[in-house]
Amino acid sequence: MDNSNSQCVTTTPPKESLLSTLIEMVNDHKSSKRDILDKTLNLLVGGNFDIENAFVISSPSNLKMTFELLNHCDSTEQAEILTYLSIMLRKSISNLNSASQAGFTDYIISKLPTADELLSHVLLELLSVMLHFTITVKELKRIIQFLKAQGKNWPRHSFQLLSVLSQLTITHGPSTFFNFSEILENSPNINLDTSPSQTKTTPSPSNPVQGRSVGIALPPIRSWPSTSGWTFHTWMRLDPVCNTVVDTCKPYLYCFRTSRGVGYSAHFVGSCLVITSLKTPTKGFQHCIKFEFQLRKWYMVTLVQVYNRWKSSEIQAFVDGSLVYVAEFSWLVKTSDVFDKCFIGCSSEGDNDRVFNGQMSAIYMLDKSISSDCVKAIYNLKSSYQGQFKYDIDTEGFRMTPDYKILHESRLWEHIGFHYNPKACESQLCFECRGNNNYFVHSPHALMLQGVQSITTHSLYFSLHSIGGIRVFLPLFSQLDLLLEETTSDSICPV
Numbered sequence: 001m002d003n004s005n006s007q008c009v010t011t012t013p014p015k016e017s018l019l020s021t022l023i024e025m026v027n028d029h030k031s032s033k034r035d036i037l038d039k040t041l042n043l044l045v046g047g048n049f050d051i052e053n054a055f056v057i058s059s060p061s062n063l064k065m066t067f068e069l070l071n072h073c074d075s076t077e078q079a080e081i082l083t084y085l086s087i088m089l090r091k092s093i094s095n096l097n098s099a100s101q102a103g104f105t106d107y108i109i110s111k112l113p114t115a116d117e118l119l120s121h122v123l124l125e126l127l128s129v130m131l132h133f134t135i136t137v138k139e140l141k142r143i144i145q146f147l148k149a150q151g152k153n154w155p156r157h158s159f160q161l162l163s164v165l166s167q168l169t170i171t172h173g174p175s176t177f178f179n180f181s182e183i184l185e186n187s188p189n190i191n192l193d194t195s196p197s198q199t200k201t202t203p204s205p206s207n208p209v210q211g212r213s214v215g216i217a218l219p220p221i222r223s224w225p226s227t228s229g230w231t232f233h234t235w236m237r238l239d240p241v242c243n244t245v246v247d248t249c250k251p252y253l254y255c256f257r258t259s260r261g262v263g264y265s266a267h268f269v270g271s272c273l274v275i276t277s278l279k280t281p282t283k284g285f286q287h288c289i290k291f292e293f294q295l296r297k298w299y300m301v302t303l304v305q306v307y308n309r310w311k312s313s314e315i316q317a318f319v320d321g322s323l324v325y326v327a328e329f330s331w332l333v334k335t336s337d338v339f340d341k342c343f344i345g346c347s348s349e350g351d352n353d354r355v356f357n358g359q360m361s362a363i364y365m366l367d368k369s370i371s372s373d374c375v376k377a378i379y380n381l382k383s384s385y386q387g388q389f390k391y392d393i394d395t396e397g398f399r400m401t402p403d404y405k406i407l408h409e410s411r412l413w414e415h416i417g418f419h420y421n422p423k424a425c426e427s428q429l430c431f432e433c434r435g436n437n438n439y440f441v442h443s444p445h446a447l448m449l450q451g452v453q454s455i456t457t458h459s460l461y462f463s464l465h466s467i468g469g470i471r472v473f474l475p476l477f478s479q480l481d482l483l484l485e486e487t488t489s490d491s492i493c494p495v
Contacts, residue, residue, distance in 0.1 A: 018065075108127045214451035218256075221342055233301070255342065274288050298359075313328070361422065425448065
């Protein structure tokens with residue numbers, strides 16, 4: 001039998017077996033703390049951990065196994081592992097979402113009462129990171145229960161915990177959004193062998209590391225608005241899964257093209273946004289928006305294509321309600337073809353180097369070019385607004401301002417070509433909220449491809465409102481004169 005073409009196939013051991021091996025390494029005290037740390041971080045990311053290139057937690061179940069492992073570690077080892085975990089959470093919203101699904105906030109609160117000074121400092125820092133991302137009703141109830149006095153003293157860490165809660169009144173970005181996260185498949189096997197000859201693994205050439213297609217696929221659009229201009233609008237945030245490829249990848253914000261390749265697109269090159277209009281498969285025009293988009297920061301992006309019949313058309317780019325770029329741009333694409341290659345967050349070719357990694361709020365296309373005053377009024381609605389600029393309940397507290405009059409007179413709801421809201425999703429189906437089927441060949445609903453999910457977070461205001469408002473804190477006022485357990489001289493009053 002000829003075995004010249006046979007290959008050695010290695011299989012990844014079950015996660016439970018990896019956890020058991022790690023626990024044995026901790027209990028036998030023969031492995032170094034650095035080695036245990038490396039193997040734990042490898043377990044979290046499902047491969048070889050790297051703080052710049054491989055820091056995304058592969059699954060909430062991996063995080064739950066890490067919790068179990070921490071129960072076997074001493075305080076110093078726990079603090080070191082959790083410090084790295086804190087860095088990972090700050091670098092990626094996907095990590096924060098995985099930690100939330102794994103019940104990380106409950107785990108932190110349960111560890112606080114018995115933690116020593118070093119570990120409690122790390123736990124409180126992690127708790128602040130998690131609560132700034134989301135705080136559910138269950139978690140808020142548990143925190144309030146934790147703050148109830150036992151005897152004549154406040155519980156340990158009450159002062160720090162109240163300080164964390166006081167910081168949650170400031171919110172950044174929308175509470176519901178689309179998360180685009182390129183998930184690497186076929187990661188290298190997690191190596192727990194401590195021998196020097198086995199500390200490095202490489203993917204098999206026949207099974208390379210590849211990413212899954214990430215994006216939102218829109219249904220075919222019958223015709224694109226032209227003579228009235230059009231506007232693309234969303235809140236977005238760049239959140240790459242690998243820092244070293246920021247300058248080499250070209251993530252697409254949107255791509256609206258026909259099967260022949262003509263149409264419109266917008267993609268990032270480094271920190272700049274490039275607008276493209278392809279009139280033929282080989283000829284088109286591009287403009288680079290002269291604005292530097294920072295990583296992991298929310299921006300309101302509004303791209304207005306202005307059509308002028310008797311003079312040159314133009315493109316206007318607004319960031320956070322301010323006009324940052326305007327140029328004459330012959331963007332109009334004249335075609336009778338159906339726009340059947342329409343995507344949000346990726347190109348029509350599905351190239352992994354062109355997928356968008358980050359977050360987007362509600363996505364709008366309007367079949368008119370809106371004014372700068374209108375863009376500014378929309379920005380003043382803040383990032384949490386995801387309505388259709390029509391119903392008064394959407395703009396409650398906004399009706400007595402000049403901006404409300406601008407939006408009402410613009411009648412934007414009549415010009416929404418499509419509106420995809422992260423709140424209106426079921427499984428991988430994303431419903432078109434406008435209900436406008438004039439532009440689409442058939443059903444207007446879109447499909448979220450693998451790697452895209454709708455994430456809903458809860459602010460302190462939302463969770464407080466769900467359990468009766470500020471009144472839930474009233475019982476704590478009877479404890480204001482009590483002393484902190486950590487000291488005999490200070491009270492909680494300074495908070």
